[in-house]
Amino acid sequence: MKIGIVACETFRRELEFITAGDSDIVHREYLEFELHEYPEELKRTVIQKVNALQGKVDAVFLGSGICQSLKDVGEQLQVPTIMIGADDCVGALLTQKECDRERKICTGTWFATPAFCEMDEE
Numbered sequence: 847m848k849i850g851i852v853a854c855e856t857f858r859r860e861l862e863f864i865t866a867g868d869s870d871i872v873h874r875e876y877l878e879f880e881l882h883e884y885p886e887e888l889k890r891t892v893i894q895k896v897n898a899l900q901g902k903v904d905a906v907f908l909g910s911g912i913c914q915s916l917k918d919v920g921e922q923l924q925v926p927t928i929m930i931g932a933d934d935c936v937g938a939l940l941t942q943k944e945c946d947r948e949r950k951i952c953t954g955t956w957f958a959t960p961a962f963c964e965m966d967e968e
Contacts, residue, residue, distance in 0.1 A: 853909025
């Protein structure tokens with residue numbers, strides 16, 4: 847099987863680690879950090895990147911949270927695609943349940959993922 851990965855830059859470190867040496871992964875592409883700030887552009891980019899893999903891969907892993915714009919994106923994808931069901935990257939990495947639990951403990955909780963820290967986000 848040939849699998850493509852189209853993912854947010856936020857997930858690069860984790861995806862590279864867990865897929866290292868996997869010969870089924872034939873395509874890896876990481877989208878610009880902070881693209882989620884522009885929901886319509888994110889959606890257009892995801893559709894274009896995934897559909898460009900038609901005939902090149904059997905399936906795509908879309909490494910992204912829903913990020914305000916990707917809830918129904920599967921309907922517009924021409925390659926079988928699986929994606930993370932979390933609202934955002936923090937929910938995806940921590941699990942949505944744990945993310946929600948932490949926010950209930952302290953409403954103002956701000957999560958710093960490894961990618962945020964590497965990219966000097968404040």
